[in-house]
Amino acid sequence: MDKFGITQQYPGWAIEGFGNIDFADFYMVKFPNVPLNTVDHLGRIFLSYEPLFLRILLRIRDVLVQPFGLKTGDKHSLPSVLYYEKGSVLVYFHVWQRDDNTIVLEEKDKHLNFRVIFMIEKNEAANELSFKASTLVHFNNIWGKLYFLPVRPVHEIIMKSTVKQLIEYANYDKH
Numbered sequence: 001m002d003k004f005g006i007t008q009q010y011p012g013w014a015i016e017g018f019g020n021i022d023f024a025d026f027y028m029v030k031f032p033n034v035p036l037n038t039v040d041h042l043g044r045i046f047l048s049y050e051p052l053f054l055r056i057l058l059r060i061r062d063v064l065v066q067p068f069g070l071k072t073g074d075k076h077s078l079p080s081v082l083y084y085e086k087g088s089v090l091v092y093f094h095v096w097q098r099d100d101n102t103i104v105l106e107e108k109d110k111h112l113n114f115r116v117i118f119m120i121e122k123n124e125a126a127n128e129l130s131f132k133a134s135t136l137v138h139f140n141n142i143w144g145k146l147y148f149l150p151v152r153p154v155h156e157i158i159m160k161s162t163v164k165q166l167i168e169y170a171n172y173d174k175h
Helices: 039-048 052-068 142-173
Strands: 023-032 093-098 102-108 112-123 128-139
Touching: 023 142, 039 102, 039 112, 039 128, 039 142, 112 142, 128 142
Parallel strands: none
Antiparallel strands: 023 128, 093 102, 102 112, 112 128
């Protein structure tokens, strides 16, 4: 069930098999349509933004959840990859599925599963493209709901901050 309208924004295969969507968000930034602005490049920029407050929060989170057997952040080095293959790692997350314009990252844990979807849509007439980003969360049990209670407001701050950085990048790219 999609009470968030996310299925209208992305191809069906990006949502397929995920189960009930218990949380979703959606962001979009417009960019000049230049060859460098691929879904891989913009997704990497999106996930690479890591301000100091986020690094501190992630370390605290890792210490708190490790005793419960939850996955902790294992940031992979950022290889100079132009195209992230299915099964490869984009910063923290595994590429579950993809096509030329869409990348779906997925992680599954004991308490919740989530997907991050990045997609570009080109508007050749306006010489621009739209970069869309969403996070989908499915709670596997009550512990997932409880875990996500304090995570949700922090997630929203991080997403808004990251989108702000992308907008600055987009505006810089226009000059």
